[in-house]
Amino acid sequence: MRMKSGYTPYLALIVAIVQVGLSPGAEYGQESFREPLTPLAYGLLLVGPAMLAVFRKLPLISSFITFAVTYVYVWQGYPYGPIFLAPIVVLFLLIMNGRRLAAWILAGVTLAVFLVYAGLGTYQGGPWLYHALAISAFILVFMVAAELLRILRERRAQQSRAVQEETRRQASEERLIMAQELHDVLAHNISLIHVQASTALHLIDDHPEQARTALATIKLASKEVLGEMRSVLNVLRDGAPRSPTAGLDRLDELAERSGVDVTIKHAGSRPLPRPVERAAYRIVQESLTNAARHAPGSRVSVRLEYGADELCIQISDTGATSPAVHAEVGSGNGIPGMRERASALGGSLVAGPSGHGFQVSARLPLPEENS
The missing domain is CATH 3.30.565.10 (Histidine kinase-like ATPase, C-terminal domain)
Structure with a gap:
């Protein structure tokens, strides 16, 4: 079952406001181990929402660009926080629109990127094992929850068609x-x-x-x-x-x-x-x-x-x-x-x-x- 994607422009605007508006607040608690926000950081924060605006026409390309921008943002050392909202929304849209393989591939690549990033010693927010377990658990739980929601929507659609x-x-x-x-x-x-x-x-x-x-x-x-x-x-x-x-x-x-x-x-x-x-x-x-x-x-x-x-x-x-x-x-x-x-x-x-x-x-x- 395909999810209506006519709302993605409005969704892109909301994600842009959240990422740009809340990232300065997230910066205050991470001064000791993350880089301060720069014009480049704000530009990266806006790319993900911009890709959501064109998700309906270019779902795969916009998804890959959103995740690539997220990787660049993290590797540049900018503060964690709202930057992850755009890729989360992308994964959800991919699953609900029937592009499950692409969603799972991106989730796996993201997990690998973060594990490598932490393994190289660049991550300074805590023990590497804690970081690996936390990011793995979050990605897995989110993907399973999205799949369950997709199954629930499909069953409801089948029931509606049966009725x-x-x-x-x-x-x-x-x-x-x-x-x-x-x-x-x-x-x-x-x-x-x-x-x-x-x-x-x-x-x-x-x-x-x-x-x-x-x-x-x-x-x-x-x-x-x-x-x-x-x-x-x-x-x-x-x-x-x-x-x-x-x-x-x-x-x-x-x-x-x-x-x-x-x-x-x-x-x-x-x-x-x-x-x-x-x-x-x-x-x-x-x-x-x-x-x-x-x-x-x-x-x-x-x-x-x-x-x-x-x-x-x-x-x-x-x-x-x-x-x-x-x-x-x-x-x-x-x-x-x-x-x-x-x-x-x-x-x-x-x-x-x-x-x-x-x-x-x-x-x-x-x-x-x-x-």
């Missing part, structure tokens, strides 16, 4: 679910509208009252499809509240406007996970749509059995008692769509003729009630 990827994946899955919901809503209600419109046209001359009932069903179905479309589309708007999708509590309403005689039975009762309840509703909805489309006048029985580990759904019709005047409608994707819904939850669905009619049986797995 973003998971968010995109969930958004994609949500869009697929909404697309499937919208497809089912449209397919069911448009089929119902077509069925009732065909019935109304067939009965309007001889049985106008029955035609009126069919037209009333068309009105309700069109109102519902508009409402559900609005609910789904609202989810696509940023910040829009998520409206609940149709659930099993609306089966009676679904049965009333299905166009066939429906009996609903519940064997047991328990709270259901939202995906299971939605799938169960859509399976019943599609089955009633198929019954109204292909078996007008039939009686349909819907049975929901709540087991310990699965929900069993059975929808059976007794067969058509009048011609299907709307048989040309439909894409033939109803049963495969129901199977896909059941399979997506780890369940199964079987559909086929049963006696004179048709039967759909689905099993949807449920979690344990105490989980």
Whole structure:
């Protein structure tokens, strides 16, 4: 991961102020064994910060010059102290920008330079061994700390990317679910509208009252499809509240406007996970749509059995008692769509003729009630 280096000019200014401003103070405690600051010393103090200003464009060259200037400053005998800030910042920037090899090479060379400098007897600030151990420990601790910080930043970046990827994946899955919901809503209600419109046209001359009932069903179905479309589309708007999708509590309403005689039975009762309840509703909805489309006048029985580990759904019709005047409608994707819904939850669905009619049986797995 690369560190943003747009702040290096400001960083260079801060380092320049610190090195030039504090070095005279550091000089007072080292008069006995270090040389006083001269114009050359102040010039050397400014070279490191100047290299930080161009670090973004010339990272390696500016780093090498910064360390070379530091070596010259030390070998000239000028006071220790703020001069080391520029190379410390350079090492940190190199590591955080992914140039770890260059950083470790410069750290190793710096350690060697200081050990040779002390070994030649030029260093007069204390015992050579103490000096060697102190500079070695400082360089090692600093490099390890910088590496740990780099690792921490990379892990946080990976976690952030993982969260973003998971968010995109969930958004994609949500869009697929909404697309499937919208497809089912449209397919069911448009089929119902077509069925009732065909019935109304067939009965309007001889049985106008029955035609009126069919037209009333068309009105309700069109109102519902508009409402559900609005609910789904609202989810696509940023910040829009998520409206609940149709659930099993609306089966009676679904049965009333299905166009066939429906009996609903519940064997047991328990709270259901939202995906299971939605799938169960859509399976019943599609089955009633198929019954109204292909078996007008039939009686349909819907049975929901709540087991310990699965929900069993059975929808059976007794067969058509009048011609299907709307048989040309439909894409033939109803049963495969129901199977896909059941399979997506780890369940199964079987559909086929049963006696004179048709039967759909689905099993949807449920979690344990105490989980």
